[in-house]
Amino acid sequence: MNNAQSHLSRAEAEAMLPDYVFGQLTEYEKDVFEASLANYPDLKEEMTDMQLVFKNLEKEKYKNMHAQRTRNLSVSVLKRLEQKDLRRKKIIRGASFGIPSLAAAAAALIMMFPGIAPLKVGESESTFGMEISSLISSSEADELAQSLLKDETVFASGDFTTASLAADLEKLPASESDMVISELSKEIDASFKTTSDLEIEQLENEIQQEDSEIQQLIQVI
């Protein structure tokens, strides 16, 4: 330790004083401080006061009070962590089951009831139907949705709207209008029939034809 190092400025000595009082200086720092203290008698007096006061202040007493209050902290923290983990697991489990189920339910609802989706302003029912049909994939539910869409397309085609039909019928005599109505009814019925219905009807006709041919053969025999 040389003289230059041993002589602390007033500010340096002040900065070291609390650590000296509380015994937090290294042996070397302690020596430097004590050597410099002779230059600042007022500081030495302050130091003596501090030593006396803080000697009687039971630092451990203050720290022990905190120790008592925190003695169960680790238990509380672990319990809360456990609860948070459980909650997170529940959410993950719920999400992994719930989201796909909800998505499937929503998709099924849209396919079964395409009308539940809102129409845009200026959008016709037929174009809406086309949009829906483009969303439908090839599954059993698709067939149901497709048949519903066909019905919608027929209604929206405009070939026989109620207004134009009523106007045309008014111009005809009663007997002719009845005939037209009957023909139109047949057309409407035919329009409502799905492909499968028509196929069944065709098969039924074929069966009936075969039946009548068999009957004719029996008579010949």
Add this chain to the structure above:
Amino acid sequence: MSASIITLNTDQILIQEYVSGDRERAATEFVRRHQQFVYSVAYRYLRSQDDADDAAQETFIRALKNLHKFRGESSLNTWLYRITMNVCTNIQRKKRVRDFFGLDDVAETIASDEATPAQIYEDSDFEKRFKVLLNELPEKQRETFALRYFDELSYEEISKILGTSVGGLKANYFQAVKKLAVLLKNSDLLDGADIPNE
């Protein structure tokens, strides 16, 4: 300084164990090791035992949740101090909102520079009087004193926490100790001690 390096090393082992070993044992040890520091910081800020307890729990939950991200670039005390202060600020903000809308049946007092009679009543005799004396110090001096004297942090750690130079901190610490010595000498806190009054 060497003591803080040893602590950091053992803390790093503890972190390793928490991340890839016995989580419960590591968490318990981690909390036990730092509980007094976190609690005392929260208590100084919130000035209520219940709030400090809540804040300490929340601080450890957040710290444990993010422990794998701790790289040891700053000291664990600095890291914990920041989390504690964030948690305390949130608690205080919530209390302000609750108080503003009258959501609490009994309005709890937000931390102020003065300890309330209720708070004084719940504290021990020694603590309440010492707390009153501590509150006489300017905030920065009080925090510097507490972090150095009670929590025994290094100046480097306190410097990072409070954003003050080490030189400035030492000056603050000296002023805090000097004022506190005068206040203690003039108080009846150290009754029975052989101290001449001014």
